[in-house]
Amino acid sequence: MRHVVWRMLPIVLGGALLLIALLSSPPVMVGAMPPLNITETSTAEPPTRTPTNTPVVPPTNTPTNTPVVPPTNTPTNTPVVPPTNTPVVPPTSTPVIPPTDTPTPAVPPDSPGARPDLVLNKSVSPAVARVGDQVVYTLTLSNAGGAPAVDVTIDDPLPAFLRLIDASASSGAAQIAGNRVTVVVPVVAPGEVVTITIRAEVVAEPLPPDNRNVAVARSGTTEITTDNNTSSATVLPPVPDLTLAKSVSPAVARIGDQVVYTLTIGNIGGAPATDITLTDTLPSSLRLLGVTTTAGTASASGNQVTVAAPSLAPGETIVVQVTAQVVAPLVAPNNVNTASVRTSDREITTDNNASSVTLGSPPVSLPQTAGNPVRPFLSLIGLALVIIGLGTLLQRRSYR
The missing domain is CATH 2.60.40.740 (Immunoglobulin-like)
Structure with a gap:
């Protein structure tokens, strides 16, 4: 009995490997067979029709005399109803209600509409200058907010290639200290525009980055935004770039x-x-x-x-x-x-x-192998074990 078990062991192992290889393979979808289209043909002969002759009976015209009944005129007496007098109701006068004045609600003090918003723009003329030329900077300050801006200051330090000549402002006071211009305006109302003019002389070649002039506006009141409080202008030399x-x-x-x-x-x-x-x-x-x-x-x-x-x-x-x-x-x-x-x-x-x-190149993709590479080896080993086991059993029986 022990020898039989040992001789059956290769067959069992081979069958197990074959089963594993079978389970690791992808399922095969078997399509259903389409139904057969069977066309029935009839061999019966069509029935024959026998014509029949039916005599046609002509219609008969029989005159009919219908008596005419004359209409009768029966007079009818309809009584006349006299008209009635309906009294007229005079129109009523509707009193006119005078309109009431609705007060406009005040803007809350903490809303953006109740804050000032200073906007500064700057330009220069001419934009191209050489040593000895005069240039004029024009600064325009406006208040785009909904409240006055208080204690407004415009600061404009001129770059080193310029020599300040003079400065003026349409509102407030312009102060000059060396090459710096400062304009102080007590109040800038909403919609008000302040114009500042600065005149300077070019004393050195305006080369970047020192050929850019930047001005800044500030207010003692909290603004809606300060992103538009800075502006600049650039003077170029008569040289290409x-x-x-x-x-x-x-x-x-x-x-x-x-x-x-x-x-x-x-x-x-x-x-x-x-x-x-x-x-x-x-x-x-x-x-x-x-x-x-x-x-x-x-x-x-x-x-x-x-x-x-x-x-x-x-x-x-x-x-x-x-x-x-x-x-x-x-x-x-x-x-x-x-x-x-x-x-x-x-x-x-x-x-x-x-x-x-x-210039870039597309990424390299590695080739993919089709199927499971382990499955063929499992199938071969399992089949070999089954053959060895069967051969051993057959050899044992032949000895008997």
Whole structure:
């Protein structure tokens, strides 16, 4: 008996492994068989119709004499009812009630409408000046709130490139101390506007960041907001200042995709820029396809793009588009594209003459294996154990 149990053990283990492999496999959905469409055909012959001849009986015309009864006129006497006199009721007069004056509720003292709101605006003329020129700053202070502003002070310290000449105010008193102007207004009513004029001389070249003049307004009364109490104005020298901004679309690409770089050249200075040159060398992971520009001429040599423009006035821009194709993996530093612009003129600053952009690549996804890789091994081992067990039992019986 013990030998039989040991010989049955491989069969039991193999069956268990086969069962585990079967349970680990995904269920198979068996679809139902569609019903059969059976069309019944009839073999019976259609019945035949035998025509019958029915004689037609002609209608008979029998005249009928109907006596006419003459109408009878019976006179009727209707009595006449005399009219009745209805007395007229005189109209009643409705008294007119005079309107009552409804007092307007006062604004609570803690509501925003009961607070002042100072607004300060500042401008300068001319905005471009050289050493020896005079500039005029105009400050406009208004009260946009619902209550008077008390003890108002406007403080304006002039930058070092200016020399204060004089200052005046339409309300209050203007005080001068060195290069600082202070205007004190006792009360600024709602809707009231105070105008301040400051005249100064340019004694040094107005270069950033010292060419910006900032003024601040304060009140002794709590305001609705103080975000609009500060204003500034900038004086530029008669010198150009080129800027360069760069972007790419799409921002993520793979090998074979085409991308477009957009470069925008601007002049935020106070004079035209001449002899402008833009240089853009594409990384080795890209292949140049073409270039366009809204001004000047564009040329290409290998992966290098060059755009030349004769001049660029203040406030104007030049847009350059470079089209390329991804030919190699976008790995740093071969995914960074840097361009620069220059002019033959002296600029205010050259810190904003270069721009770069990085082209990204999509994330790498690992391939997924279909099915359960353990299931085939379990099936093979289980089947082998069953075969070994059956072979052992058959061999034992043959010996007997």
